[in-house]
Amino acid sequence: MTTLLSVRDLRVWLDTARGPLPIVDGVSFDISAGQVFGLAGESGSGKTITALALLGLLPAGARTGGSAILDGRDLMTMRTAQRRRTRGREVAMVFQDPMSSLHPMLTIERQLTEHLRYQLGMSRKEADERAVELLTEVRIPNPEAALRGHPHQFSGGMRQRIQIAIALACEPRLLVADEPTTALDVTVQAGILRLLHRLCQEKDLAVMLITHDLGVLSALADTVTVMYAGRVVESGPTAQVMGRSRHPYTRGLVDSLPHPEAADRALVPIAGEPAGPESRPAGCAFHPRCRYMEPPCATAVPPLIRIDDGREMACPVDPLVASLAR
Amino acid sequence: MSLLELRDVEVVYQRRDGTLVPAVAGASLDVNAGEIVGLVGETGCGKSSLAKAAVGLVPVASGSITFEGRPVHVLGRRARPVSERRLQLVFQNPYESINPRRTVGAQVADAFAIGRTQARSSWRPRVEDLLRQVGLPATMARRFPHQLSGGQRQRIAIARALAADPAMIVLDEPLSALDASVQAQVANLLVELARNLHVGMLLISHDLAIVRHVAHRTAVMYLGVIVETAPTADLWTAPMHPYTQALIDSIPHADGAGHLPVALPGEIPDPARPPSGCRFHPRCPRVMDRCLSEVPELVAKDGGRRVACWLHEAPGGARRAADGPSVAP
Numbered sequence: 255m256t257t258l259l260s261v262r263d264l265r266v267w268l269d270t271a272r273g274p275l276p277i278v279d280g281v282s283f284d285i286s287a288g289q290v291f292g293l294a295g296e297s298g299s300g301k302t303i304t305a306l307a308l309l310g311l312l313p314a315g316a317r318t319g320g321s322a323i324l325d326g327r328d329l330m331t332m333r334t335a336q337r338r339r340t341r342g343r344e345v346a347m348v349f350q351d352p353m354s355s356l357h358p359m360l361t362i363e364r365q366l367t368e369h370l371r372y373q374l375g376m377s378r379k380e381a382d383e384r385a386v387e388l389l390t391e392v393r394i395p396n397p398e399a400a401l402r403g404h405p406h407q408f409s410g411g412m413r414q415r416i417q418i419a420i421a422l423a424c425e426p427r428l429l430v431a432d433e434p435t436t437a438l439d440v441t442v443q444a445g446i447l448r449l450l451h452r453l454c455q456e457k458d459l460a461v462m463l464i465t466h467d468l469g470v471l472s473a474l475a476d477t478v479t480v481m482y483a484g485r486v487v488e489s490g491p492t493a494q495v496m497g498r499s500r501h502p503y504t505r506g507l508v509d510s511l512p513h514p515e516a517a518d519r520a521l522v523p524i525a526g527e528p529a530g531p532e533s534r535p536a537g538c539a540f541h542p543r544c545r546y547m548e549p550p551c552a553t554a555v556p557p558l559i560r561i562d563d564g565r566e567m568a569c570p571v572d573p574l575v576a577s578l579a580r
Numbered sequence: 581m582s583l584l585e586l587r588d589v590e591v592v593y594q595r596r597d598g599t600l601v602p603a604v605a606g607a608s609l610d611v612n613a614g615e616i617v618g619l620v621g622e623t624g625c626g627k628s629s630l631a632k633a634a635v636g637l638v639p640v641a642s643g644s645i646t647f648e649g650r651p652v653h654v655l656g657r658r659a660r661p662v663s664e665r666r667l668q669l670v671f672q673n674p675y676e677s678i679n680p681r682r683t684v685g686a687q688v689a690d691a692f693a694i695g696r697t698q699a700r701s702s703w704r705p706r707v708e709d710l711l712r713q714v715g716l717p718a719t720m721a722r723r724f725p726h727q728l729s730g731g732q733r734q735r736i737a738i739a740r741a742l743a744a745d746p747a748m749i750v751l752d753e754p755l756s757a758l759d760a761s762v763q764a765q766v767a768n769l770l771v772e773l774a775r776n777l778h779v780g781m782l783l784i785s786h787d788l789a790i791v792r793h794v795a796h797r798t799a800v801m802y803l804g805v806i807v808e809t810a811p812t813a814d815l816w817t818a819p820m821h822p823y824t825q826a827l828i829d830s831i832p833h834a835d836g837a838g839h840l841p842v843a844l845p846g847e848i849p850d851p852a853r854p855p856s857g858c859r860f861h862p863r864c865p866r867v868m869d870r871c872l873s874e875v876p877e878l879v880a881k882d883g884g885r886r887v888a889c890w891l892h893e894a895p896g897g898a899r900r901a902a903d904g905p906s907v908a909p
Contacts, residue, residue, distance in 0.1 A: 297730075410623070440786070440831055441622060442622075442843075442844075444840070444841035444843035445844075447840060447843075467760075467832070468760070468834035469831065469832035470832050472832060472837065472839075473833075473838065473840050473841055474838075474840070492836050493837070493838070494836070497836025497837065498836070507760055510760055510761045510763070511764070511789075512789035512792055520793075521767055521768055523762070523768060527730075527732070528761070528762075
């Protein structure tokens with residue numbers, strides 16, 4: 255299992271009249287080939303911005319720091335032309351809503367072969383043959399006919415499959431999928447999750463799966479990193495982070511979900527609402543909502559500490575973390 | 581008699597080319613006072629159309645809708661009849677259903693102004709009461725919607741519905757625009773309100789898991805028809821219809837165990853050209869010969885359940901579900 259992408263101390267901030275406004279505040283993680291890396295968090299936690307920063311797709315005005323090493327090259331300091339080659343060929347992205355990320359007026363063929371011809375320099379005939387292969391790969395029925403269609407002629411699930419086919423066109427090694435199933439029904443979602451799982455296994459593809467849906471992460475991810483207010487609060491193997499969550503925020507999230515085996519148990523929501531970038535509390539950003547809050551939480555940002563079951567977490571109140579820190 | 585009764589409701593839309601699309605093709609459902617009924621199904625199954633028909637936002641092509649024993653009128657140019665003010669609707673997106681240019685308090689008080697039910701002097705304390713009832717501080721009345729989070733806005737939308745002193749609230753996907761931790765807060769609020777105010781609720785959702793925690797009874801809809809209704813706990817532990825089973829199996833669990841959910845093959849068909857026989861038969865893992873040609877009726881079973889599936893055909897003439905009384909949990 256080799257590390258494909260190594261992100262260290264990634265920071266994204268906006269320069270405002272009142273000084274820098276941090277959006278992503280020192281995030282580090284590794285993504286391995288053939289594995290699904292899950293990035294969890296609620297809206298405003300900075301998970302999408304993290305992905306956009308890696309791809310160089312941040313809105314104008316956003317400033318970045320830190321490094322993201324893919325094959326010895328730093329994505330964060332790459333020149334525009336080189337980054338454009340990397341994007342699509344080595345790193346590809348799938349977005350939440352295929353209706354808005356596919357061009358409504360162009361045929362599927364045009365959108366699927368554009369990449370092949372521009373990035374790989376294929377002839378039209380070659381590109382068409384490859385396009386049929388790709389659509390077969392993502393299980394689109396009758397791929398030759400599908401190539402002549404337009405996005406509106408396909409259902410949400412099929413559009414998402416087409417989007418994945420476009421992303422796979424240049425055989426990238428990392429697929430960044432931002433909420434790829436959020437707009438879909440559960441029955442269709444299950445199919446997309448199985449498709450991503452199969453691609454990961456068969457093609458040794460690394461997948462960065464960004465979602466707020468812990469069920470989706472549990473099903474697919476090998477490792478999970480949980481973000482809150484721009485920082486990582488807990489990360490590690492999925493079985494640990496989801497099955498035996500320790501950080502009060504992760505545990506709170508899991509408890510607020512409907513549980514499959516205990517329907518009679520009431521949902522236990524986390525008090526309050528997630529903090530946006532402009533209103534992030536000092537110290538541990540989660541402290542105003544935390545049941546276990548102690549005075550130091552409100553002043554010092556807790557560091558991520560590795561505990562012996564393979565996870566890292568940022569909570570000084572946790573007994574295991576406290577014993578290690580001593 | 582139930583508080584809200586839908587009987588063989590059909591909702592038909594017309595496409596631009598003239599094709600008639602029966603979005604709801606004969607659905608019957610009852611909701612009693614103080615009861616939360618969940619209505620689940622995939623996109624395009626007609627659940628939102630049924631919800632809109634239930635409050636008179638779209639006309640029904642056939643069938644009937646009665647609220648407190650009187651037929652529900654289709655919304656037109658005239659004001660809604662006074663008798664229907666106690667039938668309220670909450671929409672999915674609280675960013676669109678609330679006016680951004682008016683204070684929260686003024687919007688909650690709309691119901692008093694329209695209903696002319698109370699003296700103007702009592703509006704303010706009543707608005708503050710309502711805000712507290714939905715778990716917001718009374719000071720929220722002076723705020724504008726942009727100062728509120730998604731969860732707070734959805735609470736305001738619920739407070740607006742409550743201002744009309746409703747007996748029945750229809751909620752169309754009220755939780756799906758909210759973050760997970762906030763979703764649980766609003767879900768618990770609905771349960772509390774139904775219990776404390778004895779309000780009936782029809783909760784439309786694509787999320788079977790959350791409905792399971794909130795609803796007393798759940799109805800499963802597929803391509804315009806209701807295929808199964810049952811007390812929620814029974815529906816979950818022992819689903820009778822293969823479609824209900826498929827919905828349950830496709831839900832991923834946040835337990836870290838790494839089980840891939842089971843996908844249901846195929847897609848929901850075009851409602852303008854529904855499959856013959858049982859509408860679910862092309863996707864059904866347990867399809868039989870008769871499913872291809874004969875339409876299964878929604879028949880009553882033990883324990884207040886109803887199911888429309890040939891696998892559960894009752895021996896010796898089952899009652900037709902729509903004629904039977906509804907069973908409260």
